[in-house]
Amino acid sequence: MLEKARVSFFLASRSIGRGNKGITIFTVFVLTLIFIQLVLFSSMLAGVTLKFNELMVDFQTGNVVIEPKTEARFIEDASSLQKKIESLPQVVGTSARLKTTGNFRYKEKEMGTTVYGIDPADESFVTDLEDAMISGEFLSRPDRGEVILGREVSGGFGALMESRSLGDVEVGDTVELTIGGVTRQFRVKGIYTTRYFMADASAYLTRADLEAMLGIEDRDFAQEIAVKTTDGTPEYDTRTALLSLGISENIRTWHEFAGILRLIENTLGMIRNIMNAIGLLIAFVIIFVVIYVNIVNKKRQIGVQKAIGIEQNVIVASFVLQAMLYAGAGVILGYAFMRFGLAPYTVSHPVEIPLGTMSLKLDSAEALNRAVLLFLASIVGSVIPAYKLAQRDLLDLIWGK
């Protein structure tokens, strides 16, 4: 068995080493492209997902969100709870928020949206909202009667759902906000965009203003406390630490809010699988054709090998090994190109997408999976023509047309 493998290896290595260099280079090049094709879409999807997640954490949820106890409407004693949480070393900041739905009116247009009441200073420790202002300014603690709007609410600034928005609200304009039957005028202090349309469809007031509208002044209520931890702290650990503080409110990690993102991700994942299947089919056909052409050129050699007693399966194996070596080289080159070329390039030169900027993210497990599939395609693509040819009568192979 080993002796046979040795002969196959020997023939394959000589064929690659001394055979037509052009065919070798071409085959490896094509397989490299196929491998890149197979991992590119996955990398894009991973990049987009990563971006989604970042936006989620950076602009909305922080890492962990504390919510009212089951059946309670509010978190009570929010500021003392905040202090308690902030005592944890891994916590960077907390923001106690009131959250409700309200209806904005500007000129003829109306729009329902989520309205947050925040402490602007606390919020800046948790989210990057302050840096997301594209017009005007972020709120400050003493502000009253001022609001900041996401671009999906204000309209303009490249909003994705312009027609739903209030339409061309600008900083300094006055909008009317109705919450639970209470209507008040607010001056637009700033407009922000996270480029993540869900986060951009909100509005922010100071907590004091929203308390007033909800009629809960000076009660120290909150509807959620967003908690930001130092980079790299696993959410699971944060949750454990919070539980050990004796917090009895609901603790949810940001992942639990990412439902719609999962949906989008799954949809894209299906598209990716279809693309991969097509890619593999193309890979198979190309490998088949390349190996077939290569083998047909060696018909006579195969015949001579058979004549002098080289076993048929040894001959077939030598071609399969050759195809596998080509595939291996293609995988290595393709992986190196993605890993050390394209992916780092998109990190330093991110690609513009509607969500903002995106970098490719190469996942090693996915890459390995694609490599295995490509190997399988190369095996099948070479076994078939090699077997068909090697099986023929040897005189036919040597002297036939």
Added chain:
Amino acid sequence: MEIDRNQVESLVKTEGGNLKKGATRKTTGQPINSRQPGDFRQSGDSIKPSGSLFDSSSIEGIIIEGIDIVRTFRMGEVQVRALRGVNVRIARGEFIAIMGPSGSGKTTLLNQLGLLDTPNSGKVIIEGTDTSRMSDSEKGRFRLHNLGYVFQDYALLPELNASENVYISLMMQGKSKTEYETAAAEILTAVGLGDRLQQLPSKMSGGQQQRVSIARALAHSPEVLFADEPCANLDSQTSKEVLELFKKFNQEQGQTIVMVTHEGWHAEYADRIIKLKDGIIQV
């Protein structure tokens, strides 16, 4: 009398030690001679089957027997009867020349005797083994261990150098690296190419390539060497050298050789001439 191969094997086994040395080897797929490559056989060193167990072909000294070989090719509607019932016997150590006009069936006969092709009817018995009962892969193994070929156009593997071309079959036999490299160097030296072991066929003259191909055919000390017009592509001086090489191996090592040629002066090197015409042996 006709005996099934398996039957023969079992008979060989049961008789065990009472048999002559040669009879203990298997009838197919194994090297007929157990000597190392390059250790060439001496004339008369006989490994022969013990006569009575085998059919008539295993008469003392007969290495190949072709009985009533018929080979017909079908080309569309037309049937070409390349061999029409050929009977041949070749003794161990003989140098045979097969001659005859073009299209008379020389190559076809050689291919039948060399197990490169299968007759439509009749049989080829080599060393008492009825090869018509062998499967393709058994034939392959038999060729690997027991037969050697020299083709008119050398048929070297272009991606292998001289030494590799020679030792590939030894490698396939499972010999060790040292064994096959030494054997290849030895036999290439014997054919006068000791200084060109690493050369690729494309860098060699026709005469040199044919000598590599002879070395390849002889490296595993085959029972029979088959050569189909080995000098057809060579000039007369080179042809002479090649034929002398054959003669040398035939005389010094007792190598059995079956060579197809249509040049009279080539045939003079042989011990005996088999004449073919229209697929029939001429007497």
